[in-house]
Amino acid sequence: MTDAGFARLRAYENALYHCATCNYCVSATWSERGIDGVCATLRGHTPAASHSGKGYLATARALLEGEALDLPTVAERAYACTTCGNCEAVCPIGMPPTTVLKALRAELADRKLAPGGAVAIRDAVLRQQNPWAAPAVQGTDWSLGLDPHPRPNLWLLPGCAAAHRHPAEARAAAQLLGVIGYDVAWSTEPTCCGAPLSALGFVDAAAGQHAALAAGTPSLARAVLGGECLAELRAAGQPATAVLELLHAALHDGRLEAAARGDSPPPAVVAVLDGCHVSKPHHGLADLDAPRLLREVLAKLGVQVSQAPAAPRYAVCCGAAGGMAQLHPASAARMAAAHLAGIDEYGAAALISASPLCAGHLSDHAGGQFPVYGICEFIAAHFAVAGPDL
Ligand code: SF4
Numbered sequence: 001m002t003d004a005g006f007a008r009l010r011a012y013e014n015a016l017y018h019c020a021t022c023n024y025c026v027s028a029t030w031s032e033r034g035i036d037g038v039c040a041t042l043r044g045h046t047p048a049a050s051h052s053g054k055g056y057l058a059t060a061r062a063l064l065e066g067e068a069l070d071l072p073t074v075a076e077r078a079y080a081c082t083t084c085g086n087c088e089a090v091c092p093i094g095m096p097p098t099t100v101l102k103a104l105r106a107e108l109a110d111r112k113l114a115p116g117g118a119v120a121i122r123d124a125v126l127r128q129q130n131p132w133a134a135p136a137v138q139g140t141d142w143s144l145g146l147d148p149h150p151r152p153n154l155w156l157l158p159g160c161a162a163a164h165r166h167p168a169e170a171r172a173a174a175q176l177l178g179v180i181g182y183d184v185a186w187s188t189e190p191t192c193c194g195a196p197l198s199a200l201g202f203v204d205a206a207a208g209q210h211a212a213l214a215a216g217t218p219s220l221a222r223a224v225l226g227g228e229c230l231a232e233l234r235a236a237g238q239p240a241t242a243v244l245e246l247l248h249a250a251l252h253d254g255r256l257e258a259a260a261r262g263d264s265p266p267p268a269v270v271a272v273l274d275g276c277h278v279s280k281p282h283h284g285l286a287d288l289d290a291p292r293l294l295r296e297v298l299a300k301l302g303v304q305v306s307q308a309p310a311a312p313r314y315a316v317c318c319g320a321a322g323g324m325a326q327l328h329p330a331s332a333a334r335m336a337a338a339h340l341a342g343i344d345e346y347g348a349a350a351l352i353s354a355s356p357l358c359a360g361h362l363s364d365h366a367g368g369q370f371p372v373y374g375i376c377e378f379i380a381a382h383f384a385v386a387g388p389d390l
């Protein structure tokens, strides 16, 4: 075997030779496990198997064996994946195609072969601290009129997606945490955690963001909204808790009481979208069990969920992640449309997500016909809340 110099792929060499080419990651369906197709890229971008989990494994193997593949073509394929992790979740023998895909992106980025769109996202993060190139100063607009606590015991990191794409979720989270009894503060100059850079293979730039965030955050407990941020921080060795976890605990131990508002009653039945980052094992948050927490929060609020509980582990990505929405917006729109189609089939009148990234993406494509909420935003819109001492 020839060492073609793809050192980041070498760590997965055994896996590259053990793919059984069973095609689960291409076309699996298994109704009682909630598997109904697997790959958002195959469904919404191209049906070519070269863009699937097994295709990325085959590409990595060919490169390690020294095959002279056309690297710009490899890059075009590698940057058309959402990095959702569903191919890893369904693989019956535990292959890591998403992890290999991310290593492949890092190899390409090292060789300056990342597509221009990916480089633009990197530069937007480095200059404006968000992947949408929105002015950095807008990153705190969600908190206008709210005062960070002068002596905080909890540091809120809403993440770029909430701050820039779904600000109502960031605002509601800060307010709810205050009602629960936390003394909450947040940065007036937010720093991106680096998750968009890691997803695109810009490993060194992501490490710089990790260091900048650690240096700029006081030594306090941290509460994070975005699943991608939580996974990124934990992978970087920085402790953080999900806002969803704090909300769930407070609703169940009595520190937060919520009563349906008469002037804005909640829908009786909702659909949920958990977000791949908090529901796929690949992203490292399996211990959080966010899908269960979200459903238990909704049950505590008296709101029924229309889908089967098995759905999130194998749900097909909505198209928000991995740079898909910026690099291939038409494909990401098709992925969102596939997700939104039929959501009201079982009587759901709203879609709730634990992920501000997914909620923002689906809001963009719901056409105003269907409300899409972050979980904190949903509570703020439809419930009167009180802490135990009020
Ligand atoms: S990666 Fe796993 S699911 Fe996909 S073809 Fe290979 S063995 Fe099958």
Ligand code: SF4
Pocket (backbone or CB within 6 Å): 038, 039, 040, 041, 042, 051, 052, 053, 081, 082, 083, 084, 085, 086, 087, 088, 097, 098, 317
């Ligand atoms: S990570 Fe998701 S989008 Fe990428 S190949 Fe796997 S299933 Fe398809």
